[in-house]
Each structure stands twice: as C-alpha cells, then as structure tokens.
Amino acid sequence: MKRLFLAASALTALAAPGAATAADAGPFTISGSAALVSDYRLRGVSQSDNHAAVQGGITVAHQSGLYAGFWSSSLAGWGSFGGANMELDLIGGYRRALSDAATLDVGLTWYLYPGGADRSDYAEPYVKLGGTRGPLTLTGSVAYAPPQQALGRWYRTGAEAAAGVYSHPGDKKDNLYLAADGALALPNLPITAKAHIGHSHGNDGLGPNATSAAPTGDYWDWSLGGEAHWKQLTLGLAWIDTDISRRDSAYLQPAFSQGQDGRGSIAGSRVVGTLTAGF
Numbered sequence: 001m002k003r004l005f006l007a008a009s010a011l012t013a014l015a016a017p018g019a020a021t022a023a024d025a026g027p028f029t030i031s032g033s034a035a036l037v038s039d040y041r042l043r044g045v046s047q048s049d050n051h052a053a054v055q056g057g058i059t060v061a062h063q064s065g066l067y068a069g070f071w072s073s074s075l076a077g078w079g080s081f082g083g084a085n086m087e088l089d090l091i092g093g094y095r096r097a098l099s100d101a102a103t104l105d106v107g108l109t110w111y112l113y114p115g116g117a118d119r120s121d122y123a124e125p126y127v128k129l130g131g132t133r134g135p136l137t138l139t140g141s142v143a144y145a146p147p148q149q150a151l152g153r154w155y156r157t158g159a160e161a162a163a164g165v166y167s168h169p170g171d172k173k174d175n176l177y178l179a180a181d182g183a184l185a186l187p188n189l190p191i192t193a194k195a196h197i198g199h200s201h202g203n204d205g206l207g208p209n210a211t212s213a214a215p216t217g218d219y220w221d222w223s224l225g226g227e228a229h230w231k232q233l234t235l236g237l238a239w240i241d242t243d244i245s246r247r248d249s250a251y252l253q254p255a256f257s258q259g260q261d262g263r264g265s266i267a268g269s270r271v272v273g274t275l276t277a278g279f
Contacts, residue, residue: 153173193226
C-alpha cells in the first residue's frame with residue numbers, strides 16, 4: 001500500500017499545472033497523463049491480479065511526426081514478472097496525416113520490467129491506421145513481436161511455472177495481435193462511447209518468469225464502455241472480457257490465476273474503472 005501511495009503521488013505531480021508549462025517548446029509538443037485504474041488489463045488479461053494499479057506516461061512529439069515517450073504501470077500480477085513491481089514501456093514512432101480524416105502511425109514498444117529477472121523484456125513493432133468522420137473515429141492496428149525468449153514457452157504446465165522449473169529454457173516464439181477500436185463522441189455531451197476487439201496469436205504458454213503476451217496461443221479479447229470528460233480529467237468505465245475458458249487455461253494453473261492459487265480467473269469478465277488526469 002505504501003508503494004502504491006508513493007507511485008500515485010509521483011504520477012500526480014507529473015500532471016500538475018506546473019509540469020505543463022513547457023507543453024509547447026518550439027517544434028516540440030509534450031503531453032502526458034497520470035491514472036488510477038481498478039484493474040490493469042493487457043489484451044483482456046489482468047497484470048495486476050485483479051487489483052488496482054497506478055499508471056502514467058509522457059510523450060514528446062516533433063512537428064515532423066516523430067515521437068518518443070514512456071508509459072508505466074504498477075504490477076501485482078499473474079506471474080512474478082521476475083520480481084518486478086512495475087512495467088515500463090519505452091515507445092517511439094512516426095505519425096503522419098494521410099488526409100484531413102486519416103492518420104498512419106508506425107512505431108515500436110519495448111516492454112521492460114525493471115527490477116525483474118532477465119529475459120522478461122521484449123520488443124513489439126506496430127502499425128495503426130485511424131480515420132475520423134464526424135463524431136466517429138475508427139482505428140485498426142497490427143502489432144507483431146518477432147521471436148524472443150520472453151515470448152517462448154519455457155514451461156509445460158503452470159505448476160512448473162509456479163515452482164520455477166523450466167522445461168524448455170531458451171525457447172523463442174513470436175506473437176501477432178490484431179485489433180479494431182471505435183470511439184463515438186455523443187452530441188452535446190462530454191461523453192465518448194468506446195468499443196474494442198482484438199485477437200492474439202502466438203506463444204501458447206508461459207515464458208521466463210511466468211509471463212506471456214498470449215498465454216493460450218489464440219484468443220479474443222473485447223471491451224465496451226465510455227468516458228466522461230471534464231477539463232483535464234477523464235472518468236472511464238469499461239466491461240472487459242476474453243474467450244479464454246477455464247478449459248483453455250487449465251494447463252497453466254496455478255500460475256494463470258488470481259493469487260496463483262489456481263482458482264480466481266485473471267482473464268474473465270470484469271468491469272474496470274479509470275480516472276485519468278492529462279496535460
């Protein structure tokens with residue numbers, strides 16, 4: 001609890017008015033956010049063991065379209081992440097307007113777990129194509145992580161993962177993620193309705209330190225919700241779910257479960273609340 005409070009204080013400081021005074025520096029634009037979420041879900045699967053998380057990030061964008069930044073979240077997850085207490089994503093890319101209503105975004109995310117054991121980190125290039133017509137915005141995205149040890153199936157079962165016994169140390173696999181997102185701004189209201197659907201295809205097991213981008217190999221995730229906006233604050237509520245059944249994930253137990261006790265699901269249906277302060 002103390003660690004969560006300190007992280008929240010630090011991220012709140014990032015979003016304070018004083019931090020926004022350098023938001024526009026010549027050809028550069030700085031933006032960022034700090035957030036509290038009731039559960040950190042990555043592609044439908046909880047990374048915070050169905051508990052609250054503190055998140056935040058900063059992006060520096062150049063008028064040429066190039067950008068770089070970081071995003072971070074606290075962890076308490078379905079797997080030890082090698083002992084890491086946080087996820088740190090380093091992000092870089094290029095965003096270009098194809099027309100007044102269409103944007104292409106190409107970049108790379110490097111997933112890091114500071115303080116964790118080796119071989120948990122991995123890199124994932126992505127491409128996003130977005131279009132806007134009136135109040136509706138649609139975005140399609142493809143993210144492909146090439147073969148890396150962090151994505152390999154190092155264990156035959158979740159029991160081996162919980163015990164730290166490797167069956168196939170050094171195994172490398174890739175992962176492909178396809179997603180579609182929609183956002184609809186409601187007329188005369190500071191509310192945006194949002195929907196998401198994604199499909200993961202790749203590593204069918206747990207990698208080193210019991211982590212994985214797609215632990216059952218192939219599955220769908222989806223969400224439906226909305227956001228209410230007031231000044232720099234955004235309050236979000238979303239229903240998130242996957243088609244990962246108890247049967248599909250049975251071989252991963254107990255590592256793939258809340259508290260790693262083999263009972264509570266970390267990929268089941270859940271309503272997630274978010275409070276975000278941006279600048």
